[in-house]
Amino acid sequence: MNVLLVDDEPLVLEQMEYMIQSIFPFWTFHKAADAVQALTINQTHKINLAFLDINLPGRSGLEFGEDLRALNKEVEIIMVTAHQSFDYAQQSIRIGVVDYLTKPVIESELHKVLSKYQESGATQNYSSLIHHSLTFIHENFAEKISLSDIAREVHTNPTYLSRKFHEEVGTSFSEYLMHYRIKAAKRALIANTNWSISDVAENSGFNSQHYFSTLFRKIEGITPKEFREKGK
CATH class of the missing domain: 1.10.10.60 (Homeodomain-like)
Structure with a gap:
Protein backbone atom coordinates (compact mmCIF):
# COMPACT_ATOMS: atom_id res chain seq x y z
CA MET A 1 0.00 0.00 0.00
CA ASN A 2 1.50 3.33 -1.08
CA VAL A 3 0.31 6.16 1.17
CA LEU A 4 0.72 9.85 0.32
CA LEU A 5 0.80 12.38 3.17
CA VAL A 6 0.57 16.05 2.15
CA ASP A 7 0.94 18.82 4.73
CA ASP A 8 3.17 21.89 4.97
CA GLU A 9 3.94 21.19 8.66
CA PRO A 10 6.85 18.71 9.00
CA LEU A 11 5.78 17.70 12.51
CA VAL A 12 2.29 16.77 11.29
CA LEU A 13 3.78 14.65 8.51
CA GLU A 14 6.04 12.77 10.94
CA GLN A 15 3.25 12.27 13.47
CA MET A 16 0.79 11.04 10.84
CA GLU A 17 3.32 8.54 9.50
CA TYR A 18 4.11 7.36 13.03
CA MET A 19 0.45 6.86 13.97
CA ILE A 20 -0.46 5.04 10.75
CA GLN A 21 2.69 2.92 10.80
CA SER A 22 1.80 1.70 14.29
CA ILE A 23 -1.21 -0.07 12.74
CA PHE A 24 0.19 -0.86 9.30
CA PRO A 25 3.96 -1.27 9.73
CA PHE A 26 4.49 -2.51 6.18
CA TRP A 27 2.81 0.31 4.27
CA THR A 28 5.08 2.61 2.28
CA PHE A 29 4.83 6.34 3.03
CA HIS A 30 5.53 9.27 0.70
CA LYS A 31 5.45 12.80 2.14
CA ALA A 32 5.08 16.18 0.48
CA ALA A 33 4.80 19.77 1.71
CA ASP A 34 2.71 21.04 -1.20
CA ALA A 35 0.85 20.01 -4.36
CA VAL A 36 3.91 20.35 -6.60
CA GLN A 37 5.92 17.84 -4.56
CA ALA A 38 2.89 15.58 -4.27
CA LEU A 39 2.31 15.49 -8.03
CA THR A 40 5.94 14.54 -8.58
CA ILE A 41 5.54 11.64 -6.15
CA ASN A 42 2.36 10.53 -7.91
CA GLN A 43 4.24 10.37 -11.20
CA THR A 44 6.71 7.79 -9.85
CA HIS A 45 4.50 5.81 -7.43
CA LYS A 46 1.00 4.36 -7.72
CA ILE A 47 -0.69 6.00 -4.73
CA ASN A 48 -3.44 3.94 -3.10
CA LEU A 49 -4.39 6.24 -0.22
CA ALA A 50 -3.81 9.99 0.22
CA PHE A 51 -4.17 12.20 3.31
CA LEU A 52 -4.42 15.80 2.12
CA ASP A 53 -4.35 18.93 4.25
CA ILE A 54 -6.88 21.39 2.85
CA ASN A 55 -4.82 24.51 3.59
CA LEU A 56 -1.67 24.01 1.52
CA PRO A 57 0.59 26.72 0.08
CA GLY A 58 -0.20 27.25 -3.59
CA ARG A 59 -2.93 24.86 -4.72
CA SER A 60 -5.24 23.82 -1.91
CA GLY A 61 -5.63 20.21 -0.84
CA LEU A 62 -9.06 20.11 -2.48
CA GLU A 63 -7.67 21.42 -5.77
CA PHE A 64 -4.81 18.93 -5.63
CA GLY A 65 -7.25 16.16 -4.72
CA GLU A 66 -9.19 16.89 -7.89
CA ASP A 67 -5.98 16.71 -9.94
CA LEU A 68 -4.98 13.49 -8.22
CA ARG A 69 -8.31 11.81 -8.90
CA ALA A 70 -8.09 12.84 -12.57
CA LEU A 71 -4.69 11.13 -12.81
CA ASN A 72 -5.46 8.16 -10.56
CA LYS A 73 -9.11 7.04 -10.54
CA GLU A 74 -8.51 4.35 -7.91
CA VAL A 75 -6.88 6.50 -5.22
CA GLU A 76 -8.81 6.96 -1.97
CA ILE A 77 -8.58 10.44 -0.47
CA ILE A 78 -8.95 11.50 3.16
CA MET A 79 -9.02 15.25 3.82
CA VAL A 80 -7.35 16.72 6.91
CA THR A 81 -8.51 20.15 8.01
CA ALA A 82 -8.41 22.52 10.97
CA HIS A 83 -11.84 23.94 10.01
CA GLN A 84 -15.16 22.27 9.26
CA SER A 85 -16.95 24.02 6.42
CA PHE A 86 -20.04 23.22 4.36
CA ASP A 87 -18.26 24.48 1.23
CA TYR A 88 -15.32 22.17 1.91
CA ALA A 89 -17.74 19.27 2.44
CA GLN A 90 -19.47 19.96 -0.89
CA GLN A 91 -16.18 20.10 -2.78
CA SER A 92 -14.97 16.95 -1.01
CA ILE A 93 -18.07 15.02 -2.04
CA ARG A 94 -17.64 16.21 -5.62
CA ILE A 95 -14.10 14.83 -5.90
CA GLY A 96 -14.97 11.59 -4.11
CA VAL A 97 -13.28 12.07 -0.74
CA VAL A 98 -13.88 8.97 1.42
CA ASP A 99 -13.45 10.57 4.85
CA TYR A 100 -12.51 13.63 6.92
CA LEU A 101 -10.10 14.14 9.83
CA THR A 102 -9.98 17.30 11.94
CA LYS A 103 -6.71 18.77 13.22
CA PRO A 104 -5.13 18.12 15.58
CA VAL A 105 -5.55 14.52 14.48
CA ILE A 106 -6.51 12.27 17.40
CA GLU A 107 -5.05 8.77 17.21
CA SER A 108 -8.35 7.06 18.07
CA GLU A 109 -10.13 8.95 15.26
CA LEU A 110 -7.39 8.03 12.81
CA HIS A 111 -7.65 4.38 13.81
CA LYS A 112 -11.43 4.52 13.27
CA VAL A 113 -10.96 5.92 9.76
CA LEU A 114 -8.37 3.24 8.97
CA SER A 115 -10.36 0.34 10.45
CA LYS A 116 -11.80 -0.65 7.07
CA TYR A 117 -8.29 -1.32 5.77
CA GLN A 118 -7.66 -3.68 8.67
CA GLU A 119 -10.90 -5.48 7.95
CA SER A 120 -10.12 -5.79 4.25
CA GLY A 121 -6.65 -7.17 5.00
CA ALA A 122 -4.97 -4.38 3.03
CA THR A 123 -1.38 -5.28 3.83
CA GLN A 124 1.59 -6.06 1.64
CA ASN A 125 1.88 -9.65 0.54
CA TYR A 126 4.89 -10.71 2.61
CA SER A 127 5.50 -14.30 3.64
CA SER A 128 5.14 -15.18 7.32
CA LEU A 129 8.93 -15.36 7.60
CA ILE A 130 9.48 -11.82 6.33
CA HIS A 131 6.45 -10.45 8.17
CA HIS A 132 7.89 -11.70 11.47
CA SER A 133 11.35 -10.42 10.56
CA LEU A 134 10.04 -6.91 9.84
CA THR A 135 8.01 -6.89 13.04
CA PHE A 136 11.15 -7.79 14.99
CA ILE A 137 13.06 -4.92 13.32
CA HIS A 138 10.28 -2.41 14.05
CA GLU A 139 10.14 -3.44 17.71
CA ASN A 140 13.92 -3.61 18.30
CA PHE A 141 15.50 -1.09 15.90
CA ALA A 142 16.92 0.96 18.81
CA GLU A 143 18.91 -2.05 19.99
CA LYS A 144 22.04 -3.58 18.48
CA ILE A 145 20.52 -6.20 16.16
CA SER A 146 21.97 -8.24 13.32
CA LEU A 147 20.67 -10.51 10.59
CA SER A 148 21.79 -13.47 12.70
CA ASP A 149 19.72 -12.21 15.65
CA ILE A 150 16.61 -12.07 13.47
CA ALA A 151 17.37 -15.45 11.90
CA ARG A 152 17.46 -16.98 15.38
CA GLU A 153 14.20 -15.22 16.26
CA VAL A 154 12.38 -16.59 13.20
CA HIS A 155 14.16 -19.97 13.32
CA THR A 156 15.91 -19.98 9.98
CA ASN A 157 19.34 -19.79 8.37
CA PRO A 158 20.85 -16.25 8.04
CA THR A 159 21.86 -16.87 4.41
CA TYR A 160 18.35 -18.03 3.48
CA LEU A 161 16.76 -15.12 5.38
CA SER A 162 19.05 -12.63 3.61
CA ARG A 163 18.00 -13.94 0.20
CA LYS A 164 14.28 -14.03 1.05
CA PHE A 165 14.43 -10.55 2.60
CA HIS A 166 15.91 -9.06 -0.56
CA GLU A 167 13.48 -10.93 -2.81
CA GLU A 168 10.35 -9.78 -0.95
CA VAL A 169 11.28 -6.38 0.46
CA GLY A 170 13.40 -5.28 -2.49
CA THR A 171 16.39 -4.20 -0.44
CA SER A 172 18.94 -5.79 1.88
CA PHE A 173 18.37 -6.22 5.61
CA SER A 174 21.11 -3.68 6.45
Whole structure:
Protein backbone atom coordinates (compact mmCIF):
# COMPACT_ATOMS: atom_id res chain seq x y z
CA MET A 1 0.00 0.00 0.00
CA ASN A 2 1.50 3.33 -1.08
CA VAL A 3 0.31 6.16 1.17
CA LEU A 4 0.72 9.85 0.32
CA LEU A 5 0.80 12.38 3.17
CA VAL A 6 0.57 16.05 2.15
CA ASP A 7 0.94 18.82 4.73
CA ASP A 8 3.17 21.89 4.97
CA GLU A 9 3.94 21.19 8.66
CA PRO A 10 6.85 18.71 9.00
CA LEU A 11 5.78 17.70 12.51
CA VAL A 12 2.29 16.77 11.29
CA LEU A 13 3.78 14.65 8.51
CA GLU A 14 6.04 12.77 10.94
CA GLN A 15 3.25 12.27 13.47
CA MET A 16 0.79 11.04 10.84
CA GLU A 17 3.32 8.54 9.50
CA TYR A 18 4.11 7.36 13.03
CA MET A 19 0.45 6.86 13.97
CA ILE A 20 -0.46 5.04 10.75
CA GLN A 21 2.69 2.92 10.80
CA SER A 22 1.80 1.70 14.29
CA ILE A 23 -1.21 -0.07 12.74
CA PHE A 24 0.19 -0.86 9.30
CA PRO A 25 3.96 -1.27 9.73
CA PHE A 26 4.49 -2.51 6.18
CA TRP A 27 2.81 0.31 4.27
CA THR A 28 5.08 2.61 2.28
CA PHE A 29 4.83 6.34 3.03
CA HIS A 30 5.53 9.27 0.70
CA LYS A 31 5.45 12.80 2.14
CA ALA A 32 5.08 16.18 0.48
CA ALA A 33 4.80 19.77 1.71
CA ASP A 34 2.71 21.04 -1.20
CA ALA A 35 0.85 20.01 -4.36
CA VAL A 36 3.91 20.35 -6.60
CA GLN A 37 5.92 17.84 -4.56
CA ALA A 38 2.89 15.58 -4.27
CA LEU A 39 2.31 15.49 -8.03
CA THR A 40 5.94 14.54 -8.58
CA ILE A 41 5.54 11.64 -6.15
CA ASN A 42 2.36 10.53 -7.91
CA GLN A 43 4.24 10.37 -11.20
CA THR A 44 6.71 7.79 -9.85
CA HIS A 45 4.50 5.81 -7.43
CA LYS A 46 1.00 4.36 -7.72
CA ILE A 47 -0.69 6.00 -4.73
CA ASN A 48 -3.44 3.94 -3.10
CA LEU A 49 -4.39 6.24 -0.22
CA ALA A 50 -3.81 9.99 0.22
CA PHE A 51 -4.17 12.20 3.31
CA LEU A 52 -4.42 15.80 2.12
CA ASP A 53 -4.35 18.93 4.25
CA ILE A 54 -6.88 21.39 2.85
CA ASN A 55 -4.82 24.51 3.59
CA LEU A 56 -1.67 24.01 1.52
CA PRO A 57 0.59 26.72 0.08
CA GLY A 58 -0.20 27.25 -3.59
CA ARG A 59 -2.93 24.86 -4.72
CA SER A 60 -5.24 23.82 -1.91
CA GLY A 61 -5.63 20.21 -0.84
CA LEU A 62 -9.06 20.11 -2.48
CA GLU A 63 -7.67 21.42 -5.77
CA PHE A 64 -4.81 18.93 -5.63
CA GLY A 65 -7.25 16.16 -4.72
CA GLU A 66 -9.19 16.89 -7.89
CA ASP A 67 -5.98 16.71 -9.94
CA LEU A 68 -4.98 13.49 -8.22
CA ARG A 69 -8.31 11.81 -8.90
CA ALA A 70 -8.09 12.84 -12.57
CA LEU A 71 -4.69 11.13 -12.81
CA ASN A 72 -5.46 8.16 -10.56
CA LYS A 73 -9.11 7.04 -10.54
CA GLU A 74 -8.51 4.35 -7.91
CA VAL A 75 -6.88 6.50 -5.22
CA GLU A 76 -8.81 6.96 -1.97
CA ILE A 77 -8.58 10.44 -0.47
CA ILE A 78 -8.95 11.50 3.16
CA MET A 79 -9.02 15.25 3.82
CA VAL A 80 -7.35 16.72 6.91
CA THR A 81 -8.51 20.15 8.01
CA ALA A 82 -8.41 22.52 10.97
CA HIS A 83 -11.84 23.94 10.01
CA GLN A 84 -15.16 22.27 9.26
CA SER A 85 -16.95 24.02 6.42
CA PHE A 86 -20.04 23.22 4.36
CA ASP A 87 -18.26 24.48 1.23
CA TYR A 88 -15.32 22.17 1.91
CA ALA A 89 -17.74 19.27 2.44
CA GLN A 90 -19.47 19.96 -0.89
CA GLN A 91 -16.18 20.10 -2.78
CA SER A 92 -14.97 16.95 -1.01
CA ILE A 93 -18.07 15.02 -2.04
CA ARG A 94 -17.64 16.21 -5.62
CA ILE A 95 -14.10 14.83 -5.90
CA GLY A 96 -14.97 11.59 -4.11
CA VAL A 97 -13.28 12.07 -0.74
CA VAL A 98 -13.88 8.97 1.42
CA ASP A 99 -13.45 10.57 4.85
CA TYR A 100 -12.51 13.63 6.92
CA LEU A 101 -10.10 14.14 9.83
CA THR A 102 -9.98 17.30 11.94
CA LYS A 103 -6.71 18.77 13.22
CA PRO A 104 -5.13 18.12 15.58
CA VAL A 105 -5.55 14.52 14.48
CA ILE A 106 -6.51 12.27 17.40
CA GLU A 107 -5.05 8.77 17.21
CA SER A 108 -8.35 7.06 18.07
CA GLU A 109 -10.13 8.95 15.26
CA LEU A 110 -7.39 8.03 12.81
CA HIS A 111 -7.65 4.38 13.81
CA LYS A 112 -11.43 4.52 13.27
CA VAL A 113 -10.96 5.92 9.76
CA LEU A 114 -8.37 3.24 8.97
CA SER A 115 -10.36 0.34 10.45
CA LYS A 116 -11.80 -0.65 7.07
CA TYR A 117 -8.29 -1.32 5.77
CA GLN A 118 -7.66 -3.68 8.67
CA GLU A 119 -10.90 -5.48 7.95
CA SER A 120 -10.12 -5.79 4.25
CA GLY A 121 -6.65 -7.17 5.00
CA ALA A 122 -4.97 -4.38 3.03
CA THR A 123 -1.38 -5.28 3.83
CA GLN A 124 1.59 -6.06 1.64
CA ASN A 125 1.88 -9.65 0.54
CA TYR A 126 4.89 -10.71 2.61
CA SER A 127 5.50 -14.30 3.64
CA SER A 128 5.14 -15.18 7.32
CA LEU A 129 8.93 -15.36 7.60
CA ILE A 130 9.48 -11.82 6.33
CA HIS A 131 6.45 -10.45 8.17
CA HIS A 132 7.89 -11.70 11.47
CA SER A 133 11.35 -10.42 10.56
CA LEU A 134 10.04 -6.91 9.84
CA THR A 135 8.01 -6.89 13.04
CA PHE A 136 11.15 -7.79 14.99
CA ILE A 137 13.06 -4.92 13.32
CA HIS A 138 10.28 -2.41 14.05
CA GLU A 139 10.14 -3.44 17.71
CA ASN A 140 13.92 -3.61 18.30
CA PHE A 141 15.50 -1.09 15.90
CA ALA A 142 16.92 0.96 18.81
CA GLU A 143 18.91 -2.05 19.99
CA LYS A 144 22.04 -3.58 18.48
CA ILE A 145 20.52 -6.20 16.16
CA SER A 146 21.97 -8.24 13.32
CA LEU A 147 20.67 -10.51 10.59
CA SER A 148 21.79 -13.47 12.70
CA ASP A 149 19.72 -12.21 15.65
CA ILE A 150 16.61 -12.07 13.47
CA ALA A 151 17.37 -15.45 11.90
CA ARG A 152 17.46 -16.98 15.38
CA GLU A 153 14.20 -15.22 16.26
CA VAL A 154 12.38 -16.59 13.20
CA HIS A 155 14.16 -19.97 13.32
CA THR A 156 15.91 -19.98 9.98
CA ASN A 157 19.34 -19.79 8.37
CA PRO A 158 20.85 -16.25 8.04
CA THR A 159 21.86 -16.87 4.41
CA TYR A 160 18.35 -18.03 3.48
CA LEU A 161 16.76 -15.12 5.38
CA SER A 162 19.05 -12.63 3.61
CA ARG A 163 18.00 -13.94 0.20
CA LYS A 164 14.28 -14.03 1.05
CA PHE A 165 14.43 -10.55 2.60
CA HIS A 166 15.91 -9.06 -0.56
CA GLU A 167 13.48 -10.93 -2.81
CA GLU A 168 10.35 -9.78 -0.95
CA VAL A 169 11.28 -6.38 0.46
CA GLY A 170 13.40 -5.28 -2.49
CA THR A 171 16.39 -4.20 -0.44
CA SER A 172 18.94 -5.79 1.88
CA PHE A 173 18.37 -6.22 5.61
CA SER A 174 21.11 -3.68 6.45
CA GLU A 175 19.72 -1.06 4.06
CA TYR A 176 16.19 -1.51 5.38
CA LEU A 177 17.32 -1.25 9.00
CA MET A 178 19.40 1.84 8.28
CA HIS A 179 16.52 3.68 6.58
CA TYR A 180 14.06 2.62 9.28
CA ARG A 181 16.40 4.03 11.94
CA ILE A 182 16.72 7.30 10.01
CA LYS A 183 12.91 7.57 9.87
CA ALA A 184 12.76 6.98 13.62
CA ALA A 185 15.43 9.66 14.13
CA LYS A 186 13.41 12.18 12.06
CA ARG A 187 10.40 11.63 14.30
CA ALA A 188 12.55 11.96 17.43
CA LEU A 189 14.24 15.16 16.24
CA ILE A 190 10.89 16.92 15.95
CA ALA A 191 8.91 15.24 18.74
CA ASN A 192 11.67 15.32 21.40
CA THR A 193 13.19 18.76 21.16
CA ASN A 194 14.80 18.36 24.60
CA TRP A 195 16.96 15.50 23.29
CA SER A 196 20.48 16.27 22.11
CA ILE A 197 21.60 14.95 18.71
CA SER A 198 23.53 12.30 20.62
CA ASP A 199 20.33 11.26 22.44
CA VAL A 200 18.48 11.00 19.12
CA ALA A 201 21.26 8.89 17.63
CA GLU A 202 21.33 6.53 20.61
CA ASN A 203 17.54 6.12 20.78
CA SER A 204 17.39 5.43 17.04
CA GLY A 205 19.91 2.60 17.17
CA PHE A 206 23.13 4.40 16.19
CA ASN A 207 26.15 3.91 18.47
CA SER A 208 28.01 6.95 17.12
CA GLN A 209 26.72 10.51 16.83
CA HIS A 210 29.28 11.26 14.12
CA TYR A 211 28.23 8.28 12.01
CA PHE A 212 24.56 9.12 12.53
CA SER A 213 25.02 12.77 11.49
CA THR A 214 27.10 11.82 8.44
CA LEU A 215 24.58 9.21 7.32
CA PHE A 216 21.62 11.51 7.99
CA ARG A 217 23.11 14.25 5.83
CA LYS A 218 23.91 11.76 3.05
CA ILE A 219 20.30 10.49 2.96
CA GLU A 220 18.32 13.65 3.78
CA GLY A 221 20.62 16.29 2.28
CA ILE A 222 20.73 18.30 5.52
CA THR A 223 22.13 17.79 9.01
CA PRO A 224 19.96 16.53 11.91
CA LYS A 225 20.12 19.99 13.47
CA GLU A 226 18.97 21.65 10.24
CA PHE A 227 16.13 19.13 9.93
CA ARG A 228 15.00 19.95 13.47
CA GLU A 229 15.11 23.69 12.73
CA LYS A 230 12.96 23.22 9.61
CA GLY A 231 10.42 21.30 11.67
CA LYS A 232 9.86 24.09 14.20
